[in-house]
Amino acid sequence: MARSGRALRWEGSRSLRMRLVLSALSGRAVRITAIRSQELNPGLRDFEASFIRLMDKVTNGSRIEINETGNLLQNSLTLWMKMFHLSSLLTQSILSVNLVQLVALLGSVSSVLILRQRIVDSSRHQDLSSLSKVDTLKVTALPLMKRFGVDGDGLELKVVRRGMAPGGGGEVIFSCPVRRFLKPVQLTDPGKIKRIRGVAYSVRVSPQIANRIVDSARSILNKFIPDIYIYTDHMKGANSGKSPGFGLSLVAETTNGTFLSAELASNPQGQGSPVLPEDLGKNCAKLLLEEVYRGGCVDSINQSLALLYMTLGQQDVSKVQIGPLSPYTIEFLRHLKSFFQIMFKIETQPMEEQKGGEKVLMTCIGVGFSNISKTVT
Incomplete structure (x- = not known):
């Protein structure tokens, strides 16, 4: 093809x-x-x-x-290129999330990647593809991959070291089984929020910072739902990277297995004004509530990943309801048309049926991508 x-x-x-x-x-x-x-x-x-x-x-x-x-x-x-078995891969760049997650599609064997963050471009420290954002990716992108058939015991994203901008020093391990093709999906009902989980992390600062973040976030979220658990993660020594910092990752899970996320991190050392842990916790909680209001079966940061998997799926109809399209998603749709000559049917849900913000139903027929390098068993 x-x-x-x-x-x-x-x-x-x-x-x-x-x-x-x-x-x-x-x-x-x-x-x-x-x-x-x-x-x-x-x-x-x-x-x-x-x-x-x-x-x-x-x-x-x-x-x-x-x-x-x-x-x-x-x-x-x-198109049908063969991926090498990656037992150890070093990168000095902020790695593209799409490339990592597509190893599962192109690989000829199950892949294990060790990603080490040596240099961080400080102007891009809020990019969700940086190694400091793996908590959000772990609890949102991996479940989404499972919906499309990329599942199994080998799918894992593990934090070994935390690296904050500007010094970096983070390390994560990503492992993924090989799949021959992606399944079509019908994700049209996100369900209702049933619980909120999160992790407050800190490196090279006082461990009490994480506790202050948790308390401030709960002061907002407790008014919304009682089932909340935010644990703290304070790494020490060699596992704490090269720069001080802290952050919070929050995820709201629905009754139908949808995950909506929000994440904030402190400003890099020497850049911008200092951020109080209390302010960061409250602002992150408000961002999560805004994401819940936007709604949909996929959160904002994973819209493009879902649309890409729909494009590469089998020649069958896939439907996914999402919240308002982000500017990045709109640009991504234009690129999908340029590269794959595929167009999505975009339907706005009637106002009387909406809960929260405006929702759109994305529908397409996949191009039938198949990993021919995977041995048929």
Whole structure:
């Protein structure tokens, strides 16, 4: 199913990782020029170059050309590429969540990745793909993957070390079983909120910081639901990374297995104004309640992942109800059309049937992606 034809062309550095991942999956070559051409330091940044090297390592049959100013002249990756068995993978970039989670689709054997956070681009420290956000990904993205058939005992995301910006030093282990194809889904009823769980983490600061975060978050959430448990995680020594910091990850679970999340972390050392633990806890709790109001069967940060899995699914109808489309999701839909020539049917739920914010029902027929490198048993 590898697609032939001329390369897709873009200008600028916007959505570069998204375009590279979709290029790998669709088999469409991309040509990206004028990367930061108007800046004093044009071309690729270090974290982007690291991501490109990572793509080259985990793929077979890729050809990447970069000129002197850092423009990607060609990124040609075969759709049915074979993934290497990754027993240890180091990256100095903020790793793309999509690439990690798609190892399950492309791998020829079950994969285990060790991701170490050595350098963090401080301007991107709130990116959910950074290693400091693994708590949220663990309790939202992994259950979503199971809905699409990526399940089994081998699916795990484990925090070994916590790294906060700007020094980093975090480490996580991601393991995933191989699946030949993705299942179509019908996720149209998110259910009602039944409990809230969370983790307040702190590194290289007083352990009492995490307790203060928990107390302030509960002061807001206790008015909403009684079943709340937020545990504290204070790592010491070598497991505490290289920079001080703290944060809170909250997840609301519904009766139908939907997970809605929110997460906040303190500002990097030496950047921005200091954040009080009490303020962080209250603000994160309010963000979670806002996410509950938005609703849907997938939370905001996983909208694009769900739409991608629907696109790659079998040639059958998939339906997922989500909250209002985020700006990133809207751009992602445009890219799915460019790479896969697929369009979603978007239906707005009638106002009298809505609970909370506006909901949309996303419907599509998958392209029939199949992992031919997986041995048939």
